[in-house]
Amino acid sequence: MMFPVRIEIIPSEGIVEQVRAKVSAATPLSVTCLPHHGIERTMRTAVELSDAGYQVIPHLAARSIRSRAELTDIIRGCDAAGIREVFVIGGDRKQPAGTYDSALPVLEDIAQYTGGMMRVGVAGYPEGHPLVSPLDLLDGLLAKQHLASHVVTQMCFSAGKIQDYAALLRREGVHLPLWAGVAGSVPRTKLVALATQIGVGSSLKFLSRKGPLARKLLSGDRYSPDTLVAGLKTTPGAVAGIHLYSFNSLDAVPNDAAASSPSALQTALIRGAARDN
Numbered sequence: 001m002m003f004p005v006r007i008e009i010i011p012s013e014g015i016v017e018q019v020r021a022k023v024s025a026a027t028p029l030s031v032t033c034l035p036h037h038g039i040e041r042t043m044r045t046a047v048e049l050s051d052a053g054y055q056v057i058p059h060l061a062a063r064s065i066r067s068r069a070e071l072t073d074i075i076r077g078c079d080a081a082g083i084r085e086v087f088v089i090g091g092d093r094k095q096p097a098g099t100y101d102s103a104l105p106v107l108e109d110i111a112q113y114t115g116g117m118m119r120v121g122v123a124g125y126p127e128g129h130p131l132v133s134p135l136d137l138l139d140g141l142l143a144k145q146h147l148a149s150h151v152v153t154q155m156c157f158s159a160g161k162i163q164d165y166a167a168l169l170r171r172e173g174v175h176l177p178l179w180a181g182v183a184g185s186v187p188r189t190k191l192v193a194l195a196t197q198i199g200v201g202s203s204l205k206f207l208s209r210k211g212p213l214a215r216k217l218l219s220g221d222r223y224s225p226d227t228l229v230a231g232l233k234t235t236p237g238a239v240a241g242i243h244l245y246s247f248n249s250l251d252a253v254p255n256d257a258a259a260s261s262p263s264a265l266q267t268a269l270i271r272g273a274a275r276d277n
C-alpha cells in the first residue's frame with residue numbers, strides 16, 4: 001500500500017527551476033517559512049509554483065506576520081493564485097513581528113476572513129517541543145482542531161513514536177487526519193546540524209550512535225526514510241500520508257520517475273539516494 005506523499009521545500013534561490021525539473025505536477029508541495037526568509041519569500045515561491053501548475057501549501061509562521069492587514073493580503077494572494085490550503089505554525093522567531101504570537105489567533109482570523117474556505121494544517125509533536133510543554137501542545141491542538149483540516153508532525157525518526165502519538169491524539173479527542181513528518185534522504189551531517197536548530201526530538205539521537213539501529217537507518221552516510229515508512233505501513237489507518245522534508249535534495253528522483261507518477265516519486269524519494277553513495 002502506498003501513502004500519499006507531499007514534499008516540503010525551502011524557498012531558496014533557484015528552487016522553482018529545480019522543482020520543475022524533478023517533481024511531477026501531481027505531487028503537492030509545502031513551502032517552508034524560515035525566520036530569516038520571512039513570509040514574502042514563502043509566498044513568492046508558492047505563487048510561482050502554483051502558476052507552474054503545482055498544488056502548493058505555503059507555511060504561515062504566526063510570529064512572522066506583522067498584522068491582520070498583512071494576513072488578509074496573504075490570503076488574497078493565495079486566492080488570486082488558486083492556493084486553497086496553508087500550514088500555520090507559531091514559528092521560530094524569538095520575538096513576534098506583530099500581534100500574532102502563536103498559531104491559534106491566525107487560524108481564527110483565517111476562518112473569519114475566508115468563511116472556512118481555506119484548508120489549514122497545524123503542527124503536531126510526537127516527541128514534544130523544546131519550548132512548549134506536552135500539555136500546552138495538546139491544549140493548543142484541542143483549541144485549534146475545529147479551525148484546522150489536518151495535523152503534520154514535527155520531523156520524527158521512529159514509526160512507533162508516530163503511531164503512539166496518533167493513538168494519544170485519538171484518546172485525547174483530536175480527530176484530525178495526521179500526516180507523518182519524515183526526513184527525506186539527506187546527508188547525516190545536515191540532519192544532525194538542523195535537528196538542534198529546529199528542536200527535533202530524541203528519535204534523532206540514533207544518528208550519533210553507531211548501534212545496529214543507526215546502521216539500519218543510515219545507508220552509507222545518508223539517512224534513508226525507507227525503514228520508517230515501512231514501519232508506518234504496519235498500522236495503515238494511523239497516518240493519512242507522508243509529509244517529506246526534502247531539504248531541497250530532489251536529486252534522489254530520477255527524471256523519468258518524477259514525470260511518470262507520484263507513487264514512482266514516492267518510491268524514488270523514500271528509497272532515498274542510497275544509490276548515490
Ligand SMILES: NC(=O)C1=CN([C@@H]2O[C@H](COP(=O)(O)OP(=O)(O)OC[C@H]3O[C@@H](n4cnc5c(N)ncnc54)[C@H](O)[C@@H]3O)[C@@H](O)[C@H]2O)C=CC1
Pocket residue numbers: 033059061062088089090091092101102103104123124129131132136137139140141154199
Ligand atoms: N508558538 C510558540 O512559539 C509558542 C507557543 N506556546 C503555546 O503552545 C501552544 C501551541 O502553540 P502554537 O503556536 O499553536 O503551536 P505551533 O506548533 O503552531 O508553534 C509552536 C512552535 O512551532 C515551531 N514550529 C513547528 N513546526 C514548524 C515549522 N514547520 N515551521 C516553523 N516553525 C515551526 C516553532 O518552534 C514554534 O515555537 C499554545 O498554547 C501556545 O500559546 C508557548 C510558547 C511559545
Ligand SMILES: Nc1nc(=O)c2c([nH]1)NC[C@@H]1CN(c3ccc(C(=O)N[C@@H](CCC(=O)O)C(=O)O)cc3)CN21
Pocket residue numbers: 010011012032033034092154155194197198199245247
Ligand atoms: N521548529 C521548526 N521550524 C521549522 O522551520 C521546521 C520544523 N520545526 N520542522 C520541520 C521543518 C523542517 N524545516 C527546515 C528548516 C531549515 C532547513 C535548512 O536547510 N536550513 C538551512 C538554510 C536554508 C536557507 O536559508 O535556504 C540552514 O542551514 O539552516 C531545512 C528544513 C522547516 N521546518
